[in-house]
Ligand SMILES: Nc1ncnc2c1ncn2[C@@H]1O[C@H](COP(=O)(O)OP(=O)(O)OP(=O)(O)O)[C@@H](O)[C@H]1O
């Protein structure tokens with residue numbers, strides 16, 4: 507089943523064309539890795555998918571319904587399409603448990619006891635229950651990212667968007683997050699993960715979408731991309747990293 511269908515998506519900021527002619531389909535359970543140089547439009551593309559950025563033109567269907575346009579319940583959409591940011595975006599004045607329950611209580615209107623139960627269930631998956639009363643400043647980067655992912659999953663989203671989830675982490679913690687993403691994949695969650703990390707990319711998917719100046723230039727196996735020396739853009743991005 508197609509979960510997300512993007513057609514001829516374009517975004518301009520003023521005169522600057524940031525995305526153009528984006529066509530992409532995600533089936534239920536797909537994991538897509540999105541790579542491309544800085545400024546190529548990766549975050550903008552993810553942000554269009556839950557309306558953090560308004561596209562200039564084109565169409566995005568989520569579960570066969572158009573999500574662009576004025577008559578869409580954006581709050582509802584954001585419950586179904588979760589977002590994990592590079593810098594975790596946890597509330598520093600709230601504990602781990604409160605960070606995870608906040609959206610459940612505010613967006614879903616769930617009572618405290620039930621929200622706590624749900625949050626602890628998610629935190630348990632990531633071995634974070636012992637840290638439930640800590641504040642974000644008392645956690646390592648990897649632990650913060652696990653809380654951020656637990657928080658997104660507490661809403662039971664159909665799709666999870668991850669924007670460079672490991673860029674603030676050391677290699678060991680990055681591997682941790684890679685394994686976690688694989689576990690979510692196993693559970694059937696549809697994901698798009700933006701990353702510069704070739705290790706993470708190869709851990710979670712054997713194919714990579716390569717975005718170049720706002721255009722999807724390739725949807726290819728990582729080893730094929732990395733060995734394509736005839737395309738200067740691909741060579742510039744992957745060549746030096748072999
Ligand atoms: N809100 C905004 N207003 C104006 N320009 C923007 C805005 N957001 C992004 N841009 C521009 O759009 C282009 C693409 O930005 P985007 O953040 O999508 O790139 P990216 O591929 O995620 O880069 P990075 O790898 O550095 O995160 C950049 O030139 C950026 O300056």
Ligand SMILES: [Mg+2]
Nearest residue numbers: 548549550669
């Ligand atoms: Mg970005």
